[in-house]
Amino acid sequence: MLKTKKLVMIPGPTPVVRSIQDQMGRETVAFGDPDFVADFAEVIGDLKTLWKCGGEAFVVAGSGTLAMEMAVANVAKRGENVLVCSNGFFGDRFIDLCERKGLNVDVLKARWGESITPENVAAQLARKDYQLVTVTHVETSTGVAAPVAEIAGAVHETSSALLIVDGVAATGGVEETIDPMGIDILLTCSQKAFGVAPGLAMLWAGQRAMEKRATLGRIPESYVDFDKWLPIMHNPAKYWGTPPINLIWALKESLRIMKEEGLEERYARHARQGALVDAAMEAIGFTVAARKPYRAPTLSVYLYPEGSGIDDVQFRTVLADEGVQSAGCLGDFQGKGFRMGHMGNIDRHTLVSAVGAVERACFKCGYRIEFGKALGVLQEGLARE
Ligand SMILES: Cc1ncc(COP(=O)(O)O)c(C=O)c1O
Structure with a gap:
């Protein structure tokens, strides 16, 4: 039988479009090559402009967890108090990371599928003096998007703590x-909404964060130290650690795609298409685990319909055979559903193919649905966009 093309619909890595792949396939040059230096400088400049950052932007080789470590390492020191706002598995990741750093950690935990609110944060900040607050914007284990702007408002109105946002x-x-x-x-x-292969950790630091870094002097960490990287981010002709040249080219192409689409439209597209895929899945009996209004536009957790008899491992195996790689659930949702990304540079073909494969997988796993029911919702929504 002809092998079906695999769509990477896990919540990251996401599908990498041809023009980004091409950048990764280019012949590697010296990191001091003037053309590459100019490309790297352009990437840093674009990151600051597009994310409205008057401070600094950093791009280093590493995964998202390294970026989490880099964030904490540069704005907190042993003995300080941190409030971790956790909506699930990745929110919790800050606990161990901060404890290892010698911080005193308090945790606000939301029920799975729900979010910590600005009111929760304000109430806790009124009880105790914190130097740092962490929040995970989209919690990948639940598909919940935290109200980050409102939480930031609450943090700054009620305290002088710095706010770290995990935007992975x-x-x-x-x-x-x-x-x-x-x-x-x-x-x-x-590897998530940027649609580049895994390997780059990215970070923005506002003025207040940079001021806090300056008060810390020599920090225990070396690779993630802002002070080591800042000269390179200001002038990529300098050296501290070898930059991942091809991935930086790939990021440059990803940013070009974002500028061409326009960030506002990109956010609106994610919101529209995320809601459409959710509605399609609901039409065939799946439950979106994230409670409204906290549903993330970038990924969802779909819980199997009650009484469907769907076996989790079998379903995801069949779905993979049908050409769609999905992820199993974590924590409270483990075994009860699957996770699917709908973010990055995925187009309508991909969304239609993914939902079509889900319909076939349901059928093959003995859950009889009316073919085209989920697809119909998606198709109509896409056609009316
Ligand atoms: C919200 C969030 N934070 C952090 C991470 C860790 O990123 P990485 O796996 O690239 O280290 C992930 C990974 O999926 C994530 O979803």
């Missing part, structure tokens, strides 16, 4: 701005 599953697909929103550090990585 959001940045480039959901609106985030550094200065206007009052985000002190935003971190993300290349």
Whole structure:
């Protein structure tokens, strides 16, 4: 049988379009090559402009977790108090990371599928003095988008704490701005809504974050130290650690695509298409795990219909055979559903193919649905866009 093309519909890495692949396939040059230096400088400049950051932007080789570590390492020191706002698995990741750094960690935990609210944050900040607050914009284990702008407002109105936002599953697909929103550090990585292969950790630091870094002197960490990288981000002809040249070219192409689409339209597209895929899945009995109004535009957790008899492992295996790679659920949702990304540079063909494969997988797993029911909702929505 002819092998079906695999669509990477897990919540990252996301499908990489041809023009970005081409950049990764280019012949690698020296990191001091003047053309590459100019490309790298342009990438840093674009990141600052597009995310409205009057501070600094950093791009280093690493995954999203490295970016989380880099964020905390540069704005907090042993003995300080941090409030971790966690909506699930990746929110919790900050706990261990901050404890290892010697911070005193308090955690606000939302029920799975729900979000910490600005009111929760304000109430906790009124109880105790914190130097740092962390929040995960889109929680990849639940498909919940936290109200980041409002949480930032609450943090700055009630305290002098700095706010770190984990934008790994959001940045480039959901609106985030550094200065206007009052985000002190935003971190993300290349393989999600940027649609680049894994390997780049990216971070924006506003003025207040840079001022805090300056008070810390020599920090224990080396690779993630802002002070080591800042000269390179200001002038990429300088050296500290070898830059991932081809991935930086790929990021440049990703930013070009974003500018061509327009960030506003890109965010609107994610919102429209995320809601459409959710509606399509609901039409065949799946439940979106994230409670409204916290549904993320970038990815969703779809819980299997009650009484459908669908076996989780079998379903995801069949779905993969039908050409769609999805992810299993984590924590409270483990075994009860699957996770699907709908972010980045995916087009209508991809969305239609993905939902079509879900319909076939349902049928093959013995859950009898009316063929075309989910697809019909999606198709009509796309046609009316
Ligand atoms: C919200 C969030 N934060 C952090 C991470 C960690 O990123 P990485 O796997 O690239 O280290 C992930 C990974 O999926 C994530 O979804």
